[in-house]
Amino acid sequence: MGSGQSKDKMHCNRYLNNQGPPSFEQQAKEGLNGMRRSLNTCQPEGEMTWVVLHSDLPGYPNDNTLQLTYIFPNGIQTEHHPHPGQSYSGLRLSTYLPDTREGRKVLKLLERAFNERVLFTVVTNKAGEDVITAASIPLKTRQDGAVDGYPDSNYLKTVRRRLKDKGIE
Numbered sequence: 001m002g003s004g005q006s007k008d009k010m011h012c013n014r015y016l017n018n019q020g021p022p023s024f025e026q027q028a029k030e031g032l033n034g035m036r037r038s039l040n041t042c043q044p045e046g047e048m049t050w051v052v053l054h055s056d057l058p059g060y061p062n063d064n065t066l067q068l069t070y071i072f073p074n075g076i077q078t079e080h081h082p083h084p085g086q087s088y089s090g091l092r093l094s095t096y097l098p099d100t101r102e103g104r105k106v107l108k109l110l111e112r113a114f115n116e117r118v119l120f121t122v123v124t125n126k127a128g129e130d131v132i133t134a135a136s137i138p139l140k141t142r143q144d145g146a147v148d149g150y151p152d153s154n155y156l157k158t159v160r161r162r163l164k165d166k167g168i169e
Helices: 024-029 101-115 155-165
Strands: 047-053 065-072 091-098 120-124 130-134
Touching (some): 065 101, 091 130
Antiparallel strands (some): 047 065, 120 130
16 A cells, blocks of 8 residues: 555445445346346246156257246236236246256246246236236247247247347346
8 A cells, every 4th residue: 555545454335334245136136336127027926946857858869858837826917917906817837948058057047037027927818818928938838749849959049049138148
């Protein structure tokens, strides 16, 4: 230290009063200068769990399968939904990922999107019912066949790109 400077340890003002640096979770939710990012809260309260199935997906013959389960109870819509104050139907949905390195990365991103409440939303379906659905992120709801199943060699890349568009990377 140069002459004229205090020999006392210098501290950043943010960490005075026995407060340490913010947690990684808090940092992820905050932008510059400690301003909280505006989180999309259209996703109703729910639960996400996952398990490893000891079976493979088409296109991933030597790998296990990750089964993600989302459970949302029936509820009442908020001001972020199509009909505030009215009820919506709950949802129980299972989706699938290959248990590969890339599949595990996508799992972590989907967990983050779910926790930040940007993965699902409430919409009015063609029958006029208010229901929960995925919010622009494609989810594989079948292990094989059709659009919602495997094989799909571009699926993991597509999900990562869509999540990145929502700020999840």
